[in-house]
Amino acid sequence: MINTNAQVRARIYQPVAMLVHGIASMPAKNAGALMAVSGIKDAVPLIHGPPGCANLRQMNSFNVSNPVRLAPCTNLSEIDVVLGGETKLYRGIIDLYHRLHPALIVVIPTCPSDMMGDDFGGIVEKAKKEVGCEVIYSTGESIPGRPIGYHDVMCSVVEQLLLPKAPFPKTEKSVNLLNFPMDVNKNQFMDMIPILNEMGVKVNKICFYNTHLTDLYELPRAELNIVDFPSPWIERMRDHLGVDYLAASSFGSDPDSGNPFGIEGAARILLEIAERLGIKESAESVIEKKKEEAMENCVDLKEKLRGIRIAVLDGFSFGPAITLVSEFQMKLEAISYRSFFMKSHGMSDNAYNQLIEMDIEATRRYGCEPEVLRDPTPGQELEVFKDRGVQLVVCNGGIARYNEAGIRGFNGVKFFMQSMSIGFDSTRILAESVIEALNTPIKKYPLVNMIGKDVQEPNLIPHWKKLGVIWRTIAEGGDGGCLYG
Amino acid sequence: MAENSSSYAIEPPIDTRLNGAIRAFGGIEDGVIIVHGRSCCHADNFLYRVMTAGHNKIRLTGGGLRLRDISTGGHHKLSLSLLASYEQFKPSLIAILSTSVPLMMGDDVEGVILKLKKRIPVPIIHLPCPGHSKNASLGYDMAMSSLCNYMGEGDGHQNQRDINLIGLKSDNPFALSDLMELKRMLKDQGIVVNAVFTCDTFESLKKAPDAELNVVLGGEGIGLAKKMEDTFDVPYKVVSYPFGLRGSVEFLESIASALGIELDHRSIEIERERLKEKLERVYGFLEGIYNLKTAIVGESGRAFDLARFLNDELCLDVKLLAVTSANAETARRQDDDYFEHFLKVEDRLHLNEVAEPMNIELMFGSSLEVVFCKENNVPLTKLFYPTIDQVFISDYPLAGFRGVGNLTELVLNTVIDLNR
Known part of the structure; x- marks a missing residue:
């Protein structure tokens, strides 16, 4: 097992991450959106909002141990809030392109720009003609699901980047391996790659793993997306681009069929992939052989x-x-x-x-x-x-x-x-x-x-527990939860 | 030489009214802050608070507004937040900081406060802090000035040689050690610190008018000092943040002069001798760092005084002084002669563009300078807010007499470290 510096940092920050992510506060749409953009190496975000919506964005509750590199914004002022921020958005896209030369700009809305009703689609289309890169805009939080904001960006990728270029040629017997764009998640499917290759399955793209814009355009070539959980952008790829998906984990369902881990779990998932790609018969023996080898390796x-x-x-x-x-x-x-x-x-x-x-x-x-x-x-x-x-x-x-x-x-x-x-x-x-x-x-x-700990939750100091109780009171007493921003 | 940017896409520094107000109220040990807004506003500020203040000192919660609350109003959730905060912490003060969404919705925050007045028998302060309101220093000042309305519960007479310190931000790196050192230096001169704005209890702050003098560090919180002068007849003195030997002596001289007392020069001489012995131990390196090209990126309240120490005393070459948040003193000092270029940072991308061609050899900043320094192979000493990747629990002042040796040690260790 390789302990990278990033993993050690993630481990050290874990208790704090737990506090800021769910117990005493809830990361919201911009944090999720920035997490998605940070997974695309040659993309930059442009937060359309006042400086208050962007200036703390280097730290992200979804990934506390690993600050976001860039979080530029359109710097909306009081006057813009009244008169609209469309001009600033238009000029901001052009300015950002000329300063950073990204392959993709992702415009991220904020509460003020949403309430002002700026025409994101119209401005993005207009600005695109002035820059030499792709520009898309996220829908903020219109797509339910956690992490909030993440799905909006990824659905925008599907709808605004991929769909206009459809149809895509298909690579037979190929899969995409799709994880969350966080350092700690990037190895989630790596172990499968040599076995898939041996089964005759081509790994089309691993996303997010050093993913660039060109990689995103390649995604629809695969026959099947392998994901841990289903999510809206994966469903859109199935519905609009004909890339079906296989969700490896199904939290809360039957532990035998819902757990992809362990030797049995891995064998089950690999068989399911083979079945979906129509190569069950030829792959079965490979999987069985690998399974036996794995069991052999575990005897001691x-x-x-x-x-x-x-x-x-x-x-x-x-x-x-x-x-x-x-x-x-x-x-x-x-x-x-x-x-x-x-x-x-x-x-x-x-x-x-x-x-x-x-x-x-x-x-x-x-x-x-x-x-x-x-x-x-x-x-x-x-x-x-x-x-x-x-x-x-x-x-x-x-x-x-x-x-x-x-x-x-x-x-x-x-x-x-x-x-x-x-x-x-x-x-x-x-x-x-x-x-x-x-x-x-x-x-x-x-x-x-x-250090004194809480009696009910001994991983929390009493002070943190109090913050947690306050946050839950607001969530539960308000309307049943603060899960979606 | 002053520079500025005029870009449309900017990466703003942390310089909003909300941030300033949070940092001011956050230092009140028995207070609670409610960021009344959407989850973003609360979560971001909460995260920074967790990273920069003690884990056992965070008394910040949110209004928890969701999308649907925009149509129905946020008063219900604010009530819940107020009641739960009071019940859990039994604070002496609650500060509600309203962000863009409730302000655009027109939430009746004052009405909520009035409604809950009987159930929550402690002062509740409300400050509007929308995301477009810049200037953290102003937010800090507004928050501090609002405390003036609750003062005057002392014994009614001013205690001679008692002073209040204004402008000490408890979430700055090494701030608590700095405070201990300043108290020690002042005590050696027979001067007592009455209240510290803000690193104190609300009860202590209420007794601030008992002091003979308000001492404003680096110009931060001058609005409170002016208001207290008008209301309670407590004079004030703006002093430099006491970095360096010269800065520390000047700090004591300014206060002594304002109080009309004589300084005890013997204790200063002892400090000077102690420092001399420390510096002798690293003489060779002090010669070696002479005229090292240096950049400083930080808040006005401490950045100018650090630059002066680094240039005039440690003999580095301060090429760039970039101020991320300006205060009332900034304009007066931006043409001083202990740095070459001055920049009021509006855009961190522009800051990088300015700093890159300067071939900087050492940078003083915060965690937000890490990326620039890594990409440009510049050693970084983190002395400014927000430093979110270091902890500060040891007694290691940067200010005052003891701070001189510590700062020198930090600078040398940063540049000679083989691990870098």
């Missing part, structure tokens, strides 16, 4: 992990825990659910309870009878973990608390975000990482444990 690791007692925090079915139990026969002794984080993200009590029921059902499928804790105090949780002889907690941080009680921790969220990819090799990497965690010396006197 399995020996080391079998029977080790683990506890899991906040969910079993989605993430590394299910793989540890299903493929390495680790023994699940307890699951501890803390509702604060999920409910901060707008999840209702009903949905949350359903999720837990499904999760427990999944554990039984693998022969586990874990003790289930719902919003336990830190003391109650530790008592159960110790009673059940837990050796390792698969958690989302806060390892020091378990270390002090003599139990080791493995940050499953960090692994999931940074290292969990779909393919056969990632299972081995997961096992090796867990073994590393089991061999890591316990920290006996962690200074971090001096």
